[in-house]
Amino acid sequence: MGESQVLSTRRWVWGRLVYVAGLRLDDGKLLIVISDDSSQTMIADYGHRWGIETLFGMFKTHGFCL
Structure with missing residues (x-):
């Protein structure tokens, strides 16, 4: 996988403070x-x-009836 980044402070997203x-x-x-x-x-x-x-998802679609 490539480069990753985690923002250190919370941000407003759709009216909620999140990381x-x-x-x-x-x-x-x-x-x-x-x-x-x-x-x-x-x-x-x-x-x-x-x-x-x-x-x-595989269990549900391949006969395990979960």
Whole structure:
């Protein structure tokens, strides 16, 4: 993966104060993660969550009836 940046101070996004992080993906697209948690591991945490989401998506669509 490419370069990442976590803004150190909260920003107003859609009327809420949140922390913002961004990552340039290998295909050139920009992944932006917005959280109310100031963790420096926001992007890694999102990556873990996305892995779990896709796993459950596969369970739901391939006969596990979750």
